[in-house]
Every structure is written in structure tokens, then in C-alpha cells.
Amino acid sequence: MVLRLLARYRRTVVLASAILFAFLLMSLATRREENLTPFLKRILLETASPFLRATTYLRDSVADVWGNYVDLRAVRQENLRLKQEIEGLQVRLNVLEEIRRENQRLMTLLDLQETMSFPYVASRVIGRDVTNWFHSVVIDRGSRHGLQPHMAVVAPGGLVGQVVGAGPLSAQIQLITDPVSSVGVLLEHSRVTGLLEGAQFGRLRIKYLPILAEIRVGDVVMTSGLGGVYPKGIRVGQVVAVDKRSGALFQEAGVEPSIDFSRLEEVLVIAGEHADPSRSRRSGE
């Protein structure tokens, strides 16, 4: 009887099951203490990542061959220019080395040794978010390389985001521009803290800035270290607009990220003690 009914209303039953299962997954994904959806996501990610890795490898190989050909043509001039640049950089390096030593001494004095002394895992971006709604990337390193959720990710320009899912050979990084990302930040000049949130179209906004604080356009934004995910002092961007409304309890600021996320190719994952597995995946700080 039941089987006959199921056969008769097969389309409806399949559609209803798919919708119910989808909603079940979504409701599970929003819960903090559950392991099914991260597990499923890892499996799906791992089945797709070999193809992404192969494509990236192929693309890079073609680019290398082409780049080598082009480079050969201009190698002489480039060589001369680079030699001059190296000489200049050597001088700068000596100066910077001296500053670093001085800084290290001062940090020792101030007992701030832990800043920027974490082990990094270098990895390559092999895929970007496949929707226009969210902002994430897939990298070619995973749990086998020591990556875990809630590890901070940086690039030479500044903060990139955090690991939100790690399979054995690949991981997903939530960018700071993602609508559900939030990062505790500190303004370099005014020394006030706020909460940096991602928004649509890759914009960044700092919320909960004290209304009396003097925020200036151009002020450098860096991580505050509050919350335990991101180490203190990583550059995030700079203030491009200040929104101070009369009667409001807080002011807000628009931020231009220091990284061009559309050109992100390599990242460094901070595989240090800042990862805190007990935190929710949908809130960075």
C-alpha cells in the first residue's frame, strides 16, 4: 500500500525529500556543535579538489612556458635592472635588519615576544568561490599539512581570512570580505577597536567604533588580537570613509582592504596557537 502510494507520487516524494534534506543540512550547518555538515563538505571538497589542483597545475605550467619564452627575450635588460635593484635592496635590508634587531630587543623588554612568531604553512589558491553571494577560496593544503579550522590566513599584503574547513589535501578559506566574516580590529592612529565585517560586493566595514573617537580617512586598520583567531598587528587595510551619525551610540568606517582578493594566488596559513576549535565557524572574532 505504502509502496504503491510512493510509486504513484514519486515526483512529489523525491522533491519533498530533497527540499527537506536540504533544509535539514542548512539547519545543521548553522548549529555550533555538529560534525555532519563539515564532514560532508570535506568529502565534496576533496572529490573536487584533484580536478582544481590539476587545472591550476596545467595553467601554471602553460604560464611558465610562456613566461620563460617572454623572459628570455628581455632577460639581458631585466638582469641589469635586477642587479641594480638588488644593490639598493641590500642596503635597505641592512637597515631593516638593524631595525628588526632593535624591535626584538624592545619586544623582549615589553614581553611581547609572541607577536608574528608563528609557524606558517605556505599554500596556493586552487579555486575561488563558485557563487556571487559568498567570498571564499580553496587552497592546496589541508589537515595533512597541519591545517585546522579557525587558523588565520595572511598574504604578503595583509590579512586574508581564516580556515573554515580542512580536508586532508585541501582547505576552504573564508575571506574577510565574506558577508558572514567578522574580525576584531584596531585603528593604528586613534588606537580604538571595532568589529570589521564583510558585506556584499567585497566591501569592508568597521562597526562599534566609539562615537567620540577621532577616526581619520587613511588611518591604517590592523587586527586587534581580541578573540583568539587572528594574531595582533596584521595589516587589514585603511579607512576610506567615516560614518558618524548624530544620536548614534557608535560610528562606522568603510575600509579598503590592503589585498586585492581577485589576484590572490599564494597565501600563508598561521599554524600557531591562535586556532581555537571551540569557536563558531560563522563568527571570526
Added chain:
Amino acid sequence: MIWLVGGLIGVVILQATVTPLVQIGGVRPDLFFLLLYLGSFKMTPVQACVGGFVLGLYQDALSGAPLGLHAFTLSLLGTVLVRVREEMEENRLIPHLLLIFLTGTAAGLMTLGVIAFLGIGLDLGGALLWIILPQAVYTTGVGGVLLCGTRLGRALEVRL
């Protein structure tokens, strides 16, 4: 359904590595949806529902979306697409483009609805103007090129 697996692999690669290079104003065409649309030519409503669900799951896994978001949208759309397409003439291009645009917009609105339901704060007007409609237009354009290409291929096949 082997073609669906092949199509899925192709779409995963193209959507994650190639479409970011051809995005316009930060908007990319939705190739997962296009695969489902083209697949609906060959599928029954039940197959389209299951196929849409699987495509949606992969789309969710390769994005920051909660798992199930696009699985819901695409499984529902897959069923609707097959039903609507049963009433349409296969050879007329304009109705197909119109259907891609309308269902693409509907997919965007459904996604936005579920995102709002999950409590992720997005501006409705902004999302409609700068994500949903541009994505539907871009997807329709790419869909048009693919449909024309398919027809051209068939025409050449007949001549040869």
C-alpha cells in the same frame, strides 16, 4: 547520467578557476544552473530534482554557503524546469533565453530568501540590483552562446 558527472567536473573547474577571470563588476555566470538547464533537455523531473540537488551540494561545498542552500534551490528549479520545458518547443531560441533569465532570477531570489531566513544580513535592493539581475543576464548570455553552439554543432552534423 554519466554526462552529468562529466558536466559536473567541467563546471566545477570552469566555475572555480575560469569564471573569476571573466567576471564583470564582480559578477560571474552561474554555470551550475546552466548545466541543470541544458541537462533538463534529457532528464525526467525526478532525475532533474536529484541532479539539481547534487549540483547544488557541490556548489555549496565550493563556496562559503551553508551546505544545502543551493541544493534546495537547484532541486526545486530542476523539477520546475523539466515541467516548463515539456510545454516548450525545443527549436525556438528566444523562449529558452527568456526561461533561463526568469528561472535564473527566481534562483537568485530563492537563494536570497533562504540567506535572509538564515539570518545573514544582506540588503535586498542591493542584492537584486547588483547580484541577482546581473547574474541572470550574464548567465542568459552564456546560455545563449551555448544553445547557439549546440545548434550549430547539430547543423554541421546533419550536413556532414
